[in-house]
Amino acid sequence: MYTTETPQDAAKYAVGRAAVERYAHDGARLGLGSGTTSAWFVRALGEKVADGLDVVGVPTSTATRDLALSVGITLVDLNDLDRPLDVTLDGPDEVDHDGDMIKGGGACLLWERMVAEASSKMVCIADDTKLVEQLGSFPLPIEVIPFGWKATRRSISALLTDLGYSDIEIVQRHRDGQPVVTDSGNFILDAHMVAITDKALLDTNLNWIAGVVENGLFTGIAHEILMASPDGAAKLIE
Numbered sequence: 001m002y003t004t005e006t007p008q009d010a011a012k013y014a015v016g017r018a019a020v021e022r023y024a025h026d027g028a029r030l031g032l033g034s035g036t037t038s039a040w041f042v043r044a045l046g047e048k049v050a051d052g053l054d055v056v057g058v059p060t061s062t063a064t065r066d067l068a069l070s071v072g073i074t075l076v077d078l079n080d081l082d083r084p085l086d087v088t089l090d091g092p093d094e095v096d097h098d099g100d101m102i103k104g105g106g107a108c109l110l111w112e113r114m115v116a117e118a119s120s121k122m123v124c125i126a127d128d129t130k131l132v133e134q135l136g137s138f139p140l141p142i143e144v145i146p147f148g149w150k151a152t153r154r155s156i157s158a159l160l161t162d163l164g165y166s167d168i169e170i171v172q173r174h175r176d177g178q179p180v181v182t183d184s185g186n187f188i189l190d191a192h193m194v195a196i197t198d199k200a201l202l203d204t205n206l207n208w209i210a211g212v213v214e215n216g217l218f219t220g221i222a223h224e225i226l227m228a229s230p231d232g233a234a235k236l237i238e
């Protein structure tokens with residue numbers, strides 16, 4: 001067992017352990033999400049692997065790859081799969097009661113969506129601070145090709161205006177004064193929109209824009225939400 005330092009980490013570890021109990025049976029082939037919630041799931045999975053559980057994982061980021069290897073989880077390449085993964089477990093930045101999510105706060109949205117779509121099932125693992133009535137308070141991450149990214153940003157802005165959004169701001173993400181570069185070598189734009197009213201339409205239309213690689217509005221992807229409550233017990237929203 002790990003020691004956690006904050007109630008939120010305790011909740012993330014609790015939901016990670018619950019996810020392992022529910023989905024990580026012997027022989028399971030798992031997609032391993034990214035971010036702090038998923039990291040607690042990966043650590044919890046590593047504890048079971050140390051006890052003899054036989055699973056393989058596909059990581060959704062280089063960070064998750066490194067963590068999974070450090071806790072002894074056997075990894076496979078997505079290209080080497082001949083059939084879908086059993087289930088991917090991944091955390092959201094926001095999730096609503098339909099199971100639709102904003103993802104990409106950690107800039108891993110492209111691999112996260114690819115691995116989720118290469119899975120028979122996607123389970124959203126979250127602490128209860130992530131549950132919202134309406135998506136959009138969290139800025140929507142959009143992964144774009146560096147070539148001509150400012151033109152891509154103009155196209156995104158025009159789409160959002162056409163769809164009726166006003167007062168939007170689309171900001172290139174930086175860290176330590178440098179543009180964030182994803183595991184696939186792309187940039188991240190964060191669209192500050194306040195409230196998203198037409199999730200599926202926006203998700204589809206963003207990905208039609210030339211230069212957009214993927215967007216963080218994951219609609220119709222999660223099959224279940226596994227959520228930690230303040231007392232640390234995980235419950236399932238289906």
Ligand code: 5RP
Binds near residue numbers: 034090106
């Ligand atoms: C990374 C992600 C993360 O899964 C998301 O940001 C949630 O992270 P955390 O569990 O740390 O809140 O989408 O791209």
